[in-house]
Amino acid sequence: MNINFTLISQAIAFSVFIWFTIKYVWPPLLRAIEERQKTIADGLAAGERGRHELEIASQRSSDVLKDAKQRASEIITQAEKRATEVIEEAKKTAREEGDRIVAGAKADIEHEIFSAKEVLRQQVAELAVAGAAKILRREVDSKAHNDLLVAIREDLK
Amino acid sequence: MASDTELTPTSYIEHHLTYLTTQVREGSSFWVLHVDTLVTSIVLGVISLGFIWLVVRKATSGVPSKTQAFVELAVEFIDNEVKNTFHGNRHVFVAPAALTIFVWVLMMNAMDILPIDIMAWIMEHAFGLHNWKIVPTTDINTTFALALSIWLLMLFFNVKVKGFGGWMHELFCTPFGKNPLLWLLNLLFNFIEYVSKPLSHSLRLFGNIYAGEIIFLLLGMWAATGVSGTIFGAILGAGWAIFHILIVTLQAFIFMMLTVVYLSMAHESH
Numbered sequence: 001m002n003i004n005f006t007l008i009s010q011a012i013a014f015s016v017f018i019w020f021t022i023k024y025v026w027p028p029l030l031r032a033i034e035e036r037q038k039t040i041a042d043g044l045a046a047g048e049r050g051r052h053e054l055e056i057a058s059q060r061s062s063d064v065l066k067d068a069k070q071r072a073s074e075i076i077t078q079a080e081k082r083a084t085e086v087i088e089e090a091k092k093t094a095r096e097e098g099d100r101i102v103a104g105a106k107a108d109i110e111h112e113i114f115s116a117k118e119v120l121r122q123q124v125a126e127l128a129v130a131g132a133a134k135i136l137r138r139e140v141d142s143k144a145h146n147d148l149l150v151a152i153r154e155d156l157k
Numbered sequence: 158m159a160s161d162t163e164l165t166p167t168s169y170i171e172h173h174l175t176y177l178t179t180q181v182r183e184g185s186s187f188w189v190l191h192v193d194t195l196v197t198s199i200v201l202g203v204i205s206l207g208f209i210w211l212v213v214r215k216a217t218s219g220v221p222s223k224t225q226a227f228v229e230l231a232v233e234f235i236d237n238e239v240k241n242t243f244h245g246n247r248h249v250f251v252a253p254a255a256l257t258i259f260v261w262v263l264m265m266n267a268m269d270i271l272p273i274d275i276m277a278w279i280m281e282h283a284f285g286l287h288n289w290k291i292v293p294t295t296d297i298n299t300t301f302a303l304a305l306s307i308w309l310l311m312l313f314f315n316v317k318v319k320g321f322g323g324w325m326h327e328l329f330c331t332p333f334g335k336n337p338l339l340w341l342l343n344l345l346f347n348f349i350e351y352v353s354k355p356l357s358h359s360l361r362l363f364g365n366i367y368a369g370e371i372i373f374l375l376l377g378m379w380a381a382t383g384v385s386g387t388i389f390g391a392i393l394g395a396g397w398a399i400f401h402i403l404i405v406t407l408q409a410f411i412f413m414m415l416t417v418v419y420l421s422m423a424h425e426s427h
Contacts, residue, residue: 002186002189002297003187003297003298003301004186004187004188004189004190004191004298005181005187005188005189005190006189006190006191006194006195006296006298006299006302007298007299007301007302007305008302009190009195009302010194010195010198010293010298010299010302010303011302011303011305011306013195013198013199013202014257014261014302014303014306015306017202017206017257017261018253018254018257020206020210020257021206021253021254021256021257022249022250022253022254024210024213024214025206025209025210025213025253025256026248026252026253026256027248028213028214028216029213029216029228029229029232030248031216031218032213032216032217032218032221032225032229033218033229033232033233034218035218036218036219036221039218039219
């Protein structure tokens with residue numbers, strides 16, 4: 001156990017080894033490790049961002065879906081209302097049309113009745129006059145009783 | 158082992174504790190170099206750091222290979238420990254230094270687990286080296302070299318971060334207070350702290366690994382008592398080796414953590 005020149009030579013070897021490690025061993029490894037850490041951190045951040053975006057997208061899609069459903073139900077309600085309206089309108093129009101047809105028919109009937117009555121009266125008057133003329137042929141001068149005949153005919157009208 | 162002298166317990170242990178030395182310069186016993194310590198530690202440092210460098214050179218920021226994942230695991234473990242203790246920009250110096258220390262000291266300590274006699278036999282017959290201590294951290298020079306380097310770095314960072322005046326202020330005015338009457342006491346206290354830091358730092362590592370090696374040697378001596386003793390010694394040696402894996406790793410980790418703590422104390426004002 002004697003201190004000698006070995007100490008100095010070992011110290012020199014030690015310094016050289018430390019210098020070598022500082023210069024050639026430590027920096028490249030540290031760089032590699034730090035780069036990998038950065039890559040991993042970036043990857044994790046990207047994953048987190050993707051997850052967040054997915055959340056937003058699914059939120060938006062569910063919003064859109066809800067909106068579409070609401071609008072569809074609105075449209076259906078409106079369509080049903082419109083359909084009811086159309087039916088009501090059609091009913092009303094039909095009723096009016098029917099009324100008008102009925103009214104027209106009644107008026108025609110009235111007219112027919114009236115004209116039939118007229119014709120009938122005419123014929124009755126003529127028959128009456130003819131009957132009367134047959135009965136009175138002899139004693140009735142058509143000229144002398146023309147006034148009377150006219151009066152009868154007027155009455156029968 | 159294959160020594161010319163008779164094999165006694167003393168010669169066996171002495172053989173294993175003898176360094177391969179060379180005299181760098183004539184004269185004082187200071188100019189002796191432990192070739193085995195230096196060469197083993199440099200080879201281990203080059204292998205371990207070179208392996209990490211080869212992996213790191215092709216490091217990808219994409220999906221890592223299994224080898225890269227292993228290296229990253231080790232590096233991130235150390236980086237985390239440093240991050241919890243040191244609050245400055247650790248990537249400039251402290252964290253890579255901690256990585257160097259942990260890997261290097263771990264490798265040097267781990268040499269303790271290799272079977273000591275087989276390694277000596279290989280060194281003897283493959284390389285013709287009669288004495289070769291294979292665990293650099295059982296050499297006090299290694300642990301002191303590391304601890305003193307870190308101690309000097311501590312002084313350097315103290316001056317760099319706080320300025321010379323700031324450091325002096327800390328030496329005289331902490332931990333007890335600014336009162337001039339306490340200056341001497343503070344200085345004494347800090348002096349003891351600055352002396353004890355490198356001592357405890359280096360001797361803790363040295364003591365643990367050295368003691369571990371001695372125990373391996375003592376267990377190895379069971380082989381001198383015959384076949385049953387050899388088997389018994391081998392079982393105990395295996396048990397000790399398994400336990401030693403823990404010590405080896407723990408001591409490397411403690412040495413690294415103390416380094417980080419000392420350097421971060423140098424960076425922070427009290």
